[in-house]
Amino acid sequence: MPSVQLQGAALEYAEAGSGEPLVLVHGSASDGRTWHAQRDALAQRFRVISYSRRYHWPNAPIADGVDYSMMQHVDDLQALLRTLGATPAHLVGHSYGAFLCLLLALRDPSLVRSLVLAEPPAITLFVSNVPKPLEILSLMATRPRTALAIVRFGAAGVVPAQKAFRRGDAEAAVRIFGDAVFGPGGFARMPEGRRQQVRNNLANVRAELLGSGFAPLRGETLRALRVPALLVTGERSVALFHRLAERLAELLPRTERVEIPGASHAMHEDNAPAFNAAVLAFLAGGT
Numbered sequence: 001m002p003s004v005q006l007q008g009a010a011l012e013y014a015e016a017g018s019g020e021p022l023v024l025v026h027g028s029a030s031d032g033r034t035w036h037a038q039r040d041a042l043a044q045r046f047r048v049i050s051y052s053r054r055y056h057w058p059n060a061p062i063a064d065g066v067d068y069s070m071m072q073h074v075d076d077l078q079a080l081l082r083t084l085g086a087t088p089a090h091l092v093g094h095s096y097g098a099f100l101c102l103l104l105a106l107r108d109p110s111l112v113r114s115l116v117l118a119e120p121p122a123i124t125l126f127v128s129n130v131p132k133p134l135e136i137l138s139l140m141a142t143r144p145r146t147a148l149a150i151v152r153f154g155a156a157g158v159v160p161a162q163k164a165f166r167r168g169d170a171e172a173a174v175r176i177f178g179d180a181v182f183g184p185g186g187f188a189r190m191p192e193g194r195r196q197q198v199r200n201n202l203a204n205v206r207a208e209l210l211g212s213g214f215a216p217l218r219g220e221t222l223r224a225l226r227v228p229a230l231l232v233t234g235e236r237s238v239a240l241f242h243r244l245a246e247r248l249a250e251l252l253p254r255t256e257r258v259e260i261p262g263a264s265h266a267m268h269e270d271n272a273p274a275f276n277a278a279v280l281a282f283l284a285g286g287t
Contacts, residue, residue, distance in 0.1 A: 012032065014050050020047065024038060028205055038092070106222070114227060121214065
Protein backbone atom coordinates (compact mmCIF):
# COMPACT_ATOMS: atom_id res chain seq x y z
CA MET A 1 0.00 0.00 0.00
CA PRO A 2 1.14 3.61 -0.51
CA SER A 3 1.93 5.80 2.47
CA VAL A 4 1.54 9.50 3.11
CA GLN A 5 3.90 11.58 5.24
CA LEU A 6 1.99 13.61 7.82
CA GLN A 7 3.51 15.59 10.66
CA GLY A 8 6.49 13.33 11.14
CA ALA A 9 4.72 10.02 10.59
CA ALA A 10 4.20 7.77 7.57
CA LEU A 11 0.63 6.49 7.42
CA GLU A 12 -0.34 3.67 5.06
CA TYR A 13 -3.56 4.08 3.12
CA ALA A 14 -5.57 2.47 0.34
CA GLU A 15 -7.70 4.13 -2.31
CA ALA A 16 -10.39 2.84 -4.66
CA GLY A 17 -13.15 4.23 -6.86
CA SER A 18 -13.84 7.76 -8.06
CA GLY A 19 -16.22 10.58 -7.28
CA GLU A 20 -16.72 12.51 -4.08
CA PRO A 21 -14.09 11.58 -1.48
CA LEU A 22 -15.17 9.27 1.34
CA VAL A 23 -12.67 8.59 4.13
CA LEU A 24 -12.92 5.60 6.48
CA VAL A 25 -11.54 6.17 10.00
CA HIS A 26 -11.04 3.10 12.20
CA GLY A 27 -11.31 2.71 15.95
CA SER A 28 -8.96 1.77 18.78
CA ALA A 29 -7.89 -1.89 18.70
CA SER A 30 -7.97 -1.83 14.94
CA ASP A 31 -6.40 -0.56 11.72
CA GLY A 32 -7.28 -0.08 8.06
CA ARG A 33 -8.05 -3.78 7.63
CA THR A 34 -11.30 -3.38 9.56
CA TRP A 35 -12.91 -1.78 6.47
CA HIS A 36 -12.31 -4.72 4.12
CA ALA A 37 -16.07 -5.23 3.60
CA GLN A 38 -16.73 -1.54 2.94
CA ARG A 39 -14.07 -0.50 0.43
CA ASP A 40 -15.40 -2.15 -2.72
CA ALA A 41 -19.06 -1.61 -1.85
CA LEU A 42 -18.61 2.13 -1.29
CA ALA A 43 -16.08 2.56 -4.12
CA GLN A 44 -18.86 1.90 -6.63
CA ARG A 45 -20.03 5.46 -5.95
CA PHE A 46 -17.19 7.26 -4.18
CA ARG A 47 -13.46 7.80 -4.09
CA VAL A 48 -12.84 5.71 -0.99
CA ILE A 49 -9.76 6.29 1.15
CA SER A 50 -9.00 4.08 4.14
CA TYR A 51 -5.89 4.51 6.25
CA SER A 52 -4.22 3.16 9.34
CA ARG A 53 -3.97 5.87 11.94
CA ARG A 54 -0.75 6.95 13.62
CA TYR A 55 0.87 4.07 15.58
CA HIS A 56 -1.59 1.52 14.18
CA TRP A 57 -0.46 -1.51 12.18
CA PRO A 58 1.43 -1.51 9.83
CA ASN A 59 2.71 1.96 10.74
CA ALA A 60 5.53 2.58 13.22
CA PRO A 61 4.30 1.59 16.71
CA ILE A 62 3.92 3.96 19.61
CA ALA A 63 7.00 4.33 21.80
CA ASP A 64 6.94 3.82 25.56
CA GLY A 65 5.94 6.96 27.41
CA VAL A 66 4.36 8.70 24.40
CA ASP A 67 0.85 10.04 24.99
CA TYR A 68 -1.85 8.66 22.71
CA SER A 69 -3.33 12.07 21.97
CA MET A 70 -6.82 12.31 20.50
CA MET A 71 -6.16 15.77 19.12
CA GLN A 72 -3.01 14.57 17.35
CA HIS A 73 -5.16 12.03 15.52
CA VAL A 74 -7.57 14.82 14.58
CA ASP A 75 -4.60 16.81 13.26
CA ASP A 76 -3.55 13.78 11.21
CA LEU A 77 -7.02 13.36 9.72
CA GLN A 78 -7.14 17.04 8.79
CA ALA A 79 -3.70 16.83 7.18
CA LEU A 80 -4.62 13.62 5.34
CA LEU A 81 -7.67 15.23 3.74
CA ARG A 82 -5.68 18.21 2.56
CA THR A 83 -2.61 16.26 1.41
CA LEU A 84 -4.67 13.81 -0.65
CA GLY A 85 -6.92 16.52 -2.07
CA ALA A 86 -9.96 14.92 -0.43
CA THR A 87 -11.99 17.91 0.74
CA PRO A 88 -14.77 18.23 1.49
CA ALA A 89 -15.09 14.56 2.42
CA HIS A 90 -17.74 12.21 3.61
CA LEU A 91 -16.26 10.89 6.86
CA VAL A 92 -17.23 7.39 8.01
CA GLY A 93 -15.83 6.66 11.46
CA HIS A 94 -16.12 3.79 13.89
CA SER A 95 -15.84 4.16 17.68
CA TYR A 96 -12.73 6.22 18.53
CA GLY A 97 -12.48 7.04 14.82
CA ALA A 98 -16.06 8.36 14.83
CA PHE A 99 -15.15 10.65 17.72
CA LEU A 100 -12.21 11.95 15.65
CA CYS A 101 -14.51 12.63 12.69
CA LEU A 102 -16.90 14.58 14.89
CA LEU A 103 -14.07 16.63 16.39
CA LEU A 104 -12.73 17.53 12.95
CA ALA A 105 -16.19 18.62 11.79
CA LEU A 106 -16.46 20.85 14.85
CA ARG A 107 -13.01 22.30 14.20
CA ASP A 108 -13.43 22.96 10.47
CA PRO A 109 -16.81 22.04 8.96
CA SER A 110 -15.65 23.24 5.53
CA LEU A 111 -13.58 20.04 5.26
CA VAL A 112 -16.53 17.74 5.89
CA ARG A 113 -19.42 17.02 3.52
CA SER A 114 -21.19 14.57 5.84
CA LEU A 115 -20.60 12.36 8.89
CA VAL A 116 -21.35 8.69 9.48
CA LEU A 117 -20.71 8.12 13.19
CA ALA A 118 -20.73 4.49 14.31
CA GLU A 119 -21.00 4.54 18.11
CA PRO A 120 -18.54 7.30 19.04
CA PRO A 121 -17.64 6.98 22.75
CA ALA A 122 -18.72 10.55 23.47
CA ILE A 123 -18.66 10.12 27.24
CA THR A 124 -17.18 13.58 27.77
CA LEU A 125 -20.56 15.05 26.83
CA PHE A 126 -21.55 14.08 30.36
CA VAL A 127 -18.50 13.61 32.59
CA SER A 128 -14.75 14.14 32.74
CA ASN A 129 -12.34 11.46 31.58
CA VAL A 130 -12.07 10.44 35.21
CA PRO A 131 -15.66 11.07 36.34
CA LYS A 132 -16.06 13.08 39.52
CA PRO A 133 -18.64 11.92 42.09
CA LEU A 134 -20.59 15.17 41.75
CA GLU A 135 -20.76 14.70 37.97
CA ILE A 136 -22.25 11.24 38.41
CA LEU A 137 -24.71 12.43 41.07
CA SER A 138 -25.85 15.30 38.84
CA LEU A 139 -26.26 12.96 35.89
CA MET A 140 -28.21 10.49 38.03
CA ALA A 141 -30.74 13.24 38.68
CA THR A 142 -31.26 14.08 35.01
CA ARG A 143 -30.30 10.98 32.99
CA PRO A 144 -30.17 8.00 35.34
CA ARG A 145 -29.88 5.36 32.59
CA THR A 146 -26.90 7.18 31.09
CA ALA A 147 -25.27 7.60 34.50
CA LEU A 148 -25.64 3.89 35.27
CA ALA A 149 -24.25 2.92 31.86
CA ILE A 150 -21.18 5.14 32.37
CA VAL A 151 -20.58 3.82 35.89
CA ARG A 152 -20.87 0.20 34.74
CA PHE A 153 -18.55 0.78 31.78
CA GLY A 154 -15.94 2.36 34.01
CA ALA A 155 -16.23 -0.09 36.90
CA ALA A 156 -16.39 -3.26 34.80
CA GLY A 157 -14.21 -2.20 31.87
CA VAL A 158 -11.94 0.82 32.00
CA VAL A 159 -10.67 0.65 35.59
CA PRO A 160 -9.92 -3.10 35.76
CA ALA A 161 -8.37 -3.00 32.27
CA GLN A 162 -6.11 -0.14 33.33
CA LYS A 163 -5.06 -2.11 36.42
CA ALA A 164 -4.33 -5.19 34.32
CA PHE A 165 -2.17 -3.19 31.91
CA ARG A 166 -0.25 -1.60 34.79
CA ARG A 167 0.58 -5.00 36.27
CA GLY A 168 1.69 -6.24 32.85
CA ASP A 169 -1.22 -8.59 32.13
CA ALA A 170 -2.15 -7.41 28.63
CA GLU A 171 -4.20 -10.54 27.88
CA ALA A 172 -6.50 -9.94 30.85
CA ALA A 173 -6.73 -6.22 30.02
CA VAL A 174 -7.89 -6.89 26.48
CA ARG A 175 -10.41 -9.51 27.57
CA ILE A 176 -11.86 -7.23 30.26
CA PHE A 177 -12.05 -4.18 28.02
CA GLY A 178 -13.35 -6.21 25.09
CA ASP A 179 -16.17 -7.60 27.20
CA ALA A 180 -17.09 -4.08 28.36
CA VAL A 181 -17.20 -2.77 24.79
CA PHE A 182 -18.72 -5.78 23.00
CA GLY A 183 -20.69 -7.36 25.85
CA PRO A 184 -19.88 -10.43 27.96
CA GLY A 185 -17.73 -12.87 26.01
CA GLY A 186 -17.26 -10.28 23.28
CA PHE A 187 -13.54 -10.79 22.81
CA ALA A 188 -13.85 -14.58 22.73
CA ARG A 189 -16.53 -14.35 20.02
CA MET A 190 -14.34 -12.35 17.67
CA PRO A 191 -13.21 -14.15 14.52
CA GLU A 192 -9.50 -14.88 14.40
CA GLY A 193 -8.80 -12.14 11.87
CA ARG A 194 -10.36 -9.54 14.16
CA ARG A 195 -8.44 -10.84 17.20
CA GLN A 196 -5.25 -10.51 15.16
CA GLN A 197 -6.01 -6.83 14.60
CA VAL A 198 -6.33 -6.44 18.37
CA ARG A 199 -2.98 -8.17 18.94
CA ASN A 200 -1.27 -6.03 16.31
CA ASN A 201 -2.58 -2.87 18.00
CA LEU A 202 -2.31 -3.87 21.64
CA ALA A 203 0.16 -1.11 22.47
CA ASN A 204 -2.37 1.46 21.24
CA VAL A 205 -5.10 0.11 23.50
CA ARG A 206 -2.72 0.33 26.45
CA ALA A 207 -1.55 3.83 25.53
CA GLU A 208 -5.13 5.03 25.02
CA LEU A 209 -6.41 3.66 28.32
CA LEU A 210 -3.45 5.02 30.27
CA GLY A 211 -3.10 8.28 28.34
CA SER A 212 -4.74 11.70 28.34
CA GLY A 213 -8.15 10.36 27.33
CA PHE A 214 -10.96 11.86 25.28
CA ALA A 215 -11.33 15.47 24.25
CA PRO A 216 -14.16 17.41 25.92
CA LEU A 217 -17.45 17.90 24.09
CA ARG A 218 -19.95 20.68 24.67
CA GLY A 219 -23.62 20.60 23.80
CA GLU A 220 -23.68 24.15 22.50
CA THR A 221 -20.94 23.45 19.94
CA LEU A 222 -22.75 20.35 18.71
CA ARG A 223 -26.00 22.29 18.32
CA ALA A 224 -24.21 24.74 16.03
CA LEU A 225 -22.83 22.06 13.69
CA ARG A 226 -24.70 22.07 10.37
CA VAL A 227 -22.97 19.06 8.78
CA PRO A 228 -25.49 16.23 8.13
CA ALA A 229 -24.80 13.19 10.26
CA LEU A 230 -25.91 9.57 10.42
CA LEU A 231 -25.66 7.96 13.87
CA VAL A 232 -25.22 4.19 13.64
CA THR A 233 -25.72 1.75 16.51
CA GLY A 234 -25.72 -2.01 16.72
CA GLU A 235 -28.85 -3.85 17.82
CA ARG A 236 -26.82 -5.88 20.34
CA SER A 237 -24.48 -3.10 21.46
CA VAL A 238 -24.10 -2.42 25.18
CA ALA A 239 -26.43 0.18 26.69
CA LEU A 240 -23.78 2.89 26.92
CA PHE A 241 -23.50 3.32 23.16
CA HIS A 242 -27.28 3.61 22.78
CA ARG A 243 -27.46 6.27 25.49
CA LEU A 244 -24.63 8.27 23.89
CA ALA A 245 -26.28 8.07 20.46
CA GLU A 246 -29.56 9.29 21.94
CA ARG A 247 -27.87 12.39 23.33
CA LEU A 248 -25.97 13.11 20.13
CA ALA A 249 -29.23 12.82 18.18
CA GLU A 250 -30.80 15.40 20.49
CA LEU A 251 -27.93 17.84 19.99
CA LEU A 252 -26.88 17.55 16.35
CA PRO A 253 -29.39 19.54 14.26
CA ARG A 254 -29.14 17.52 11.01
CA THR A 255 -29.18 13.94 12.20
CA GLU A 256 -30.54 10.58 11.14
CA ARG A 257 -30.28 7.33 13.10
CA VAL A 258 -30.09 3.71 12.07
CA GLU A 259 -29.67 0.47 14.01
CA ILE A 260 -27.85 -2.44 12.39
CA PRO A 261 -29.70 -5.71 13.10
CA GLY A 262 -27.86 -8.59 14.73
CA ALA A 263 -24.76 -6.45 15.29
CA SER A 264 -22.74 -5.32 18.26
CA HIS A 265 -20.20 -2.50 18.50
CA ALA A 266 -18.29 -3.60 15.38
CA MET A 267 -21.44 -3.39 13.30
CA HIS A 268 -19.55 -2.74 10.05
CA GLU A 269 -17.96 -6.18 10.47
CA ASP A 270 -20.85 -8.01 12.18
CA ASN A 271 -23.37 -7.13 9.47
CA ALA A 272 -21.49 -5.47 6.64
CA PRO A 273 -24.31 -5.64 4.04
CA ALA A 274 -26.75 -3.80 6.32
CA PHE A 275 -24.10 -1.26 7.37
CA ASN A 276 -23.09 -0.56 3.77
CA ALA A 277 -26.70 -0.23 2.67
CA ALA A 278 -27.41 2.23 5.48
CA VAL A 279 -24.41 4.37 4.59
CA LEU A 280 -25.24 4.42 0.88
CA ALA A 281 -28.89 5.25 1.55
CA PHE A 282 -27.90 8.13 3.81
CA LEU A 283 -25.42 9.51 1.29
CA ALA A 284 -27.98 9.20 -1.51
CA GLY A 285 -30.48 11.26 0.45
CA GLY A 286 -29.19 14.65 -0.57
CA THR A 287 -26.48 15.16 2.03
